[in-house]
Amino acid sequence: EPEVTQTPSHQVTQMGQEVILRCVPISNHLYFYWYRQILGQKVEFLVSFYNNEISEKSEIFDDQFSVERPDGSNFTLKIRSTKLEDSAMYFCASSGTGLTEAFFGQGTRLTVV
């Protein structure tokens, strides 16, 4: 069964460093998403991406964040100058169309120290 894969499963970084979280969406999907879940809190939408550009973004997704689809398979989330409060589980998701169900990866746990 096709699935969304994320790497790494756990990333530890020092405050102020840049991190790149990687995702391989399901191959024939067209919409890609990033969400985050701070420990003990709800899952929050960050950004959606379609046709090689950002479709929607939340107020969380400020200039510190960027997304890219560098080739035909990967979808990345870059966080510049990480802060302690960026520590969270980051989920990538993809959907065939914008109105069908989203399939989620297993997440990358980011710990900023």
Add this chain to the structure above:
Amino acid sequence: GDSVTQMEGPVTLSEEAFLTINCTYTATGYPSLFWYVQYPGEGLQLLLKATKADDKGSNKGFEATYRKETTSFHLEKGSVQVSDSAVYFCALSGGGSGGGADGLTFGKGTHLIIQP
């Protein structure tokens, strides 16, 4: 903006008990409604969905009915098993004007613990 409210957990039940997890929503448009489940150490998995009023989503013995009049999408199961222990998230999409790309709005999640 859109929002989802679901009952706080943890919810602890005995095996074979009846389960209800309440979920209500606020949306400006006509959202689709979802229940996602997160098993320990795993990502989010779609459990069931409903795309319009009075639709009933069902999967693995779980059911939820889209009630527009009460803006609710309560999750039910007649007889829970230990393997149902997980965190359950109610979510909506498409409630605003952003079309399908506006992402999901999640509730805070309900931790369900089933004891043998």
